[in-house]
Amino acid sequence: MKARIITAVLLLPLIIFLLWYGRLPLIIVLCGVTIIGLYEFFAAVKLEDRLLRGMAFLLVIITYSFFWTGDYTYMNLSVLMFIALSLGIYVFKYPKISLDQLGFLTFGMVYILYLLLHIALVRETTPEGIWSVWLIFIIAFGSDSAAYFVGVNFGKNKLVPKLSPKKTIEGALGGVLGAGILCTIFGILMLQYGLVDTWVTLPMFFVIGIFGSVVSQIGDLVGSAMKRQTQIKDFGKIIPGHGGILDRLDSILLTAPYVYIIVTMLY
Template identity: 85%
Template sequence: MKARIITSVILLPLIIFLLWYGKLPLIIVLCGATIIGLHEFFNAVKLENQGLRGMAFLLVVLTYGFFWMGDYTYLNLSVLIFIAFSLGVYVFKYPKITLEQLGFLAFGMIYILYLLLHIALVRETTPDGIWSVWLIFIIAFGSDSAAYFVGVNFGKHKMVPKLSPKKTIEGAVGGVLGAGILCTAFGVAMQQYGFVDTWVTLPMYFIIGIFGSVASQIGDLVGSAMKRQTQIKDFGTIIPGHGGILDRLDSILFTAPYVYIIVTMLY
């Protein structure tokens, strides 16, 4: 617990700076986090082929590089490059490369690279992105904290015991309400101080938080399911007290695309 608290205290200022400043520092950190997350995932599913791993890491750098260039149509090019290279490797390395390995490779790229990229998309491409990007973390961390508090103190009915024995229905409801309340408070601050246009009413902020919490909790359960199936406790140990990158980002991976879609639709 002590290591967890110390790590959180150290990381919080870094997260605040990255979200506030955005631009190249945010892109570099997201690129690094994506590569580490893919490394953890490939270890979990035992994808040991170094050629496929290297190709995946190179594609991550290319994708964030295309994003930094500012022409977002290039992001489609990264997908085409990935498909062409992966199928080419499959053909020329057959039968050393299997369809199962390609499946793990493709899933990892979609699940980690293309979902995590939405943090940068919200921050850099949406109106008032400097403020909207906070919704991702308010929803994910707020939902997780509220669910934990309610679950520990009031939880009685197990939600998905086969995946996560400690999660309860009461905790899940608490997470939903907690995220809704925190998003509403965020909306009050945004409108009170004129940081953003009143493009979202306060009830809408509450609804955004509620559905965002559902996305966040599904992401958390997906991470739990993968750890159960691969029979690991944590994806890694790079973050003291928290485990690996994926152990911290599983809920954010689902929340980031959700916020991007909502913000894009409402503007």
């Protein structure tokens, strides 16, 4: 627990800087985080083909490079490149590469690259993105913290015992309520400074937090399911006290596209 707290305190200034400044530093860090996350995922599912892995890492760099150009039509090109290259490798290395490996590759790219990219999309492409991007972390971390507090102190009924024995229904409801309250506080600031349209109300922020918490908790359970299925305790050890990149980002991966959709509706 001590290592977990120290790491969180040390990482917080970096996260604040990246989200506030955005632009190239954020894109570079997201690119690196995506590559590490893919590496952890490939290790978990035992995708060992070097050509497939190398192609995936290269396309991550290409995708974020296309994003940096500001012409987002190129993003479609990166998807086409991935399809063409992965299928080409599958054909020319047949039968050394199985359909299972191709499926793991595709899932990993969508689950990690595509979903994580939405942090940059919210920050760089939406109006007031410098503020809106915080919703991702307010929902994910706020829901997680509230669920932990309520679960530890009041949790009695197991939520999904076969998947995550420590999670309780009471904790899940606490996470939902906590995210709703935190988003409402965030909404007060957004409305006070005129950062959203006048038709947006505080109850809407509360609802955004509630549904966001559900999405975030599903993301967390998806990460737990993958670890149980692959019989690993953590995806990695790169973050002391937290495990791997995917161990820390599992709730954010689904929350980021959720917030992107919400933000595009609010403006």
